[in-house]
Amino acid sequence: MLLLGPLGFAAPWLLGALIALPVLWVILRAMPPAPRRVIFPGVALLAGLVDRAPIASRTPWWLLLIRLAAVAAAILAFAGPVWRPVVQPAADGPLLIVMDAGFAAAPDWAARQTRVETALTDAAAAGRPAALLMADGRGQGALAFQPADALLSGLRAAQPQPWSTRLPDDPGATLADAPEGSLSTLWIADGTDHPNRAAWLAALADRGTVTVVPPARPLRTLALAAGDTPSLTLTSVDDAAPAIQAIGPDPQGIERALASLTPGDATDADGLTVRPVAIDLPPELRNRITRFQIEAETHAGAVVLADDRVRRRKVALVGDPLAEGQQLLAQTHYLRQALAPTTDLVEGALGDVLDTAPDVIVLADQVQLAETLDLTQWVAEGGLLIRFAGPRMAGYDRLAEEPLLPVALRQGGRDIGGALSWGDPRGLAPFPDDGPFAGLPVPDDVSVRAQLMAQPAPDLAGRTIASLSDNTPLITRDRLGQGQVVLVHVTANAEWSNLPLSGLFPQMMERLVATARLSPSEAATEDLTQPFWTPEAVLDGFGRPAEAQGLTPVPAADLAQGTGPDRPAGIYAAGERRRALN
Template identity: 20%
Template sequence: MLNIGNIVFQNPYFLILLLTFPFFWKYLRSSPLLPSLVKFPAIILVSNHKSIDNTPEKNSFFILLLRILIFIILVLVLSKPKFGKINHSKFEQLVIIDNSWTSSANWNDRKSKIKELLKSYKFSNFNFTIMSTTQHSKNDILNVTTNNYEEAKEFLHKLKPFPWEPNYELVKKNLKNKEKNFDSVFWFTESIINIEKKKLYEFLKQDNLFIVSSLNENLPPILKLNTQSNETYEFEITHLDEGISNGFIDAYDKNRRLLFRFKYNEKFEKDGEFFKTNVNLVLPVYLKNKVDFFQVNSIRTPSTVVYLNKWKKNKLVGLSTLNSNKNIQELDKGNYYVKKALEKNYKIVEDNLENLLAQNLKIIYIDDSYLIEKSLEKKLLTWLKNGGTLIKLSGKKLIRELNLGNENFFDFTFSLLKESSNLGKNLSLKNFLKIREFDNRSPFFGLVIPNEIKIKKYIQSNVKKSENIETLANLENGASLISAMNFGKGKMILFHVPCNLDWSNLCFSYLFVDLNERIINSIKGFKEENERILKPYLSINGFGELEKPYPESLNIIKNLVQKQVKVKYDKPPGLYKDSNGIYALNLSDSLDYNFKKFEFEEKIFSINTLNHKGSDLQNILISIVFILFILENLFIMISKQAINFNIKKNFKFLFVFLLIPTNLIATEKSIFSLVSSNKIGYVITKNKNINEINENGLISLSNFITQKTAAIMELPEPIDFYTDELYYYPLIYWSIIDENTNLDENEIKKINNYTKNGGLLIIDCKTQLNNILPDDCLKIFRNIFPLNFFSKFKVLNNSHAISKSFYLLNSFPGRRNNKVFVTSNESQKSDKGASIVLSNNHWTDSWALNKDKDFLFPLLDNIENQRTLSFRFGLNLLIHSLTGNYKTDQVHVPEILKRIED
């Protein structure tokens, strides 16, 4: 960078080209040869005539001056000059950046404002000290002092929010140690304050202080799990600026797959400076052991997520070996298959029933091969009432003993008919039965039932059975397959079939493993150890996501008697692990709520008010070069009498010509950049978060298209229907966020012309972000556009040209997999190709990536290869927008059929 007066040259090395001027002088002062005038009779062909004088004619001084100016100005254009008030004195600037958990929700906006500030001083003689407020190691906070704009920008790029509270006392201490007087202090923070922050504020007020604060409405809420009982989770949602009376809490697994969404609508209460909302969330039984964390309102911050402890229960499972019949082979015993199903994840104890009861086990299996002695029935009943679970496999021996009166314990409990069903006999219409799908009240809900499982026999229960008997699984005819009955704190569970192929093949399937694991995992009564030393496993970053542990992370001692561990740089929120499982340290459990709202006197909202920017001279110089070039050629043609031009008569023309707007060339340059490359446009909405997601997702899609095709895609560009031309974009993505969206007549006309001339408009309805249910996109569309403005919408299927423009597709999912509607324009110019594609599948959400190149959002439908299909659909849309319906031509049919067969 080079400063000359008030002009700054951003590429000063190009000024060296001025030294090459003597080399170009020879060419600048010469002009084309004069035409030679030769007179000859018409019948004579003068073929070998040579010019009398081949020496170049010297140009006039005016032409030489024009050419010299053109050369000099072209060199200046390459050096990128800017004009502005340049203060040559050294600026000492201090930038303080709050990067604690409170900044997470507004971090991108904060970084853009800081970049704007740095850019405004780019051409000044500045010295920036940039300092964060959140401690990242012992007695240290991130800071840098530099006079290099690129270095400052690189520091800002690497800076990120930390998921703990700031250390303003350490910031003040570091500033005192620097012993510097700053010309200006810029503090990027929130409009909140506590005791430490107030002390720092009073200290900084001595300097020229500017505070760029975020609105309190951008503060993230705080989600805290107060208690958990069975499947009920009691949450508290806290916010400083406003009460949150409705919203949703999402339940995710460790792979960030959305398992459950709970919508709440509760009254909030004012508690001091804060608004608090209490929410009771009840999880379905089948999800109890699948959920890893909760998140409120899809806000990605460390205060809006709650991770759950995952202790290994190390449950002991007892297998009764009482009165074993030695003639029974090992493979004919039900306990053999139970042991094989459970020994990988549970410790198996094999003993007689009396000893198992004495060990106070919580789970005991009894096979059909074994009997319960009368003398143990009373002990067994007491054990059940105290919280034990007895799981019985029935069969022909149980039927025999029931008929002999030896097993009244089970007969009394489950009202058994003392006989097995006879499928395939007695005129039965079926030889076997299948298992009915588990409903959402069953603990087995969600398990996939293999088609090959067949039930040939089973022990039936009396139709007039007790109402206290709970059916956990049914056969397709409604008969009970697995029954349960509560005894005090415990439970007895009966399988109506044994592990015998003559009865069923259930025990020989993976479903048998899943069924038993669901039963065991639903049983309580296993306590955690009082004290554990846990090592850092995964840390929660400033955006509420898990990543590798921070370098400064230390082990923590978890004591059930002690208070909650205090979150800070060496004990960050996240998951801590030992041999017995995982402990979740959440930010919300550690916060002191010692801050309140505060309005700063020195508050400013926009960096533009500082107005340190210079004017770009490059476009002006390009315009001047263009004018000089035209003048030079015009003067030569007049001097050679190639045109007749009287300067006095045409003075007005010259005057108007010289007043051509200087931005003409710049405008042409901008238009050329738009038409010379492929790029996708996206419509700017009023929701900044949706705009960022759309841009992110379309960048990801553009990269995918560039990798998979010959098309080279540039970065997507934001557009506005009112101000921007649409013709430059083959495809435009529009997220409708308001059901009452209104377009004026000019905007509707623009969209109509765009779609009728080959443009493809993708409409993604996002009017119900807080609801999993689909939007009525067609209804919303009809509310925005006049009736019959577009042709009738049809459901997009695999017969449409879009489904085969590049990939052969049968579904068109995004983050969701709902129906997609399409309408075609009637223009012959565009081959009646698709003009509007409409759905609420949230395609950009499924394409968007975070900084680690992981996908930002989990998928809401779990179809096979959903993410891949989503990218392929996006590629097909772009190809269709460029090529139209060419794939519907009959010439492509053989190749398409061949690909379908493959």
């Protein structure tokens, strides 16, 4: 680099061509040689003509000047002029390249690889040793410095990962084998803050110069917002509000964008722009969605996989209305309060709600239904029927003949804490680890005063998914075709227990509704215990679906920490539950 004041030239040797300009001036100004005289007889006809300009014409000086200026400008252009160039001191020590490899680096990954490849090629030409640190969180010991060109093959094969950038915990141990001399560091950053970044930057600055290359485009991420109503949150470093595509299979089974969601008004959060995105879609469409993705973004942070928290089931509620003034005592009131925040409720007679094609039907103390055959067919085709006990069911004299029950029942029920009973109300036993209520805490103040008793049977324990402290069934379940029949052996109001008054009741109903429409293959995973989650489908760093190969079940405690090297973004299963790790 040649500097002439504030102007620099990348190829200064080309400026030597300017010496040829005076020679070119002389050549252009030179007179042509005198013509050779040849006598031609016809010239006699021109006798007597007078030449008014006997002196040969020359090129005007201003035209010569313009031509020379054009040639000089071309020479200067080829010399690579740079205004106020930043001249890097010549480095002869080892080279370290730190390359952020989280999902935020995916959008311009090819440009990042090109920048690093150029640096390694220059280091190889200068004979400098180099090392490449891929900050993807995968375990590695001390970095090995080697000839720079030996790192090119690993660089070309590297890919961004579907989790955030992660650096080794101890910079000193990672750089223990660095050669002597000033260490030059080229850090290809993804623009995000991550653990150990400040410690690494300080450690590298103590060893030599550090050049940080920021990302070329703003980062935008999508996340599932917390709350009872499923919604999304768009976060970006700029004010852009791109559309959010809801992607899933169409009626022909072809995956495509089924809808486009518009972000809401922006709010500022620590310098970032945050926009809410409402998932305002019909249940039939929402339940087909497999993922949400920011339009024109190609990284895993721009994708939100849909799981049981996003899908809103259509739940039909069937029960007898009470007289005016007693609605707050009805079982349907407690069920409505528990299901309304997370489902789309339909209420009415059984024949009417069957026509709406619900995912779940809840019957509150109903027997002798005229639509039993239609209801049986609906369950066999994949529906979930949830029944609650009550005085009517307990007093039904043909209870043993009542269809659509998961277990055989005793007539009359059991009065545990009544005036004529010898016992005290019973509490709830801890939920099994392989059931739909696994992990829910059992409050000490929940008690049951009356219940419908199940007839003893060899398979009664296998059909029980919740029980009382004396091991009597509280909730039983059985399969019918592709669907399920669930019976809660108490009422849905406070007549037989205070369970509907507790915060546990809405959580249990949400868990039951989430098991609707399970396929036989999904039901086969019931033997998996709750403490572990098995990956079913994962994403790569670019947000594309990938196969979950070579991954082991993840402990629930680790899954709660978010994505990482052993738990990439994807869909994880535990028993009947499906959870998206985004």
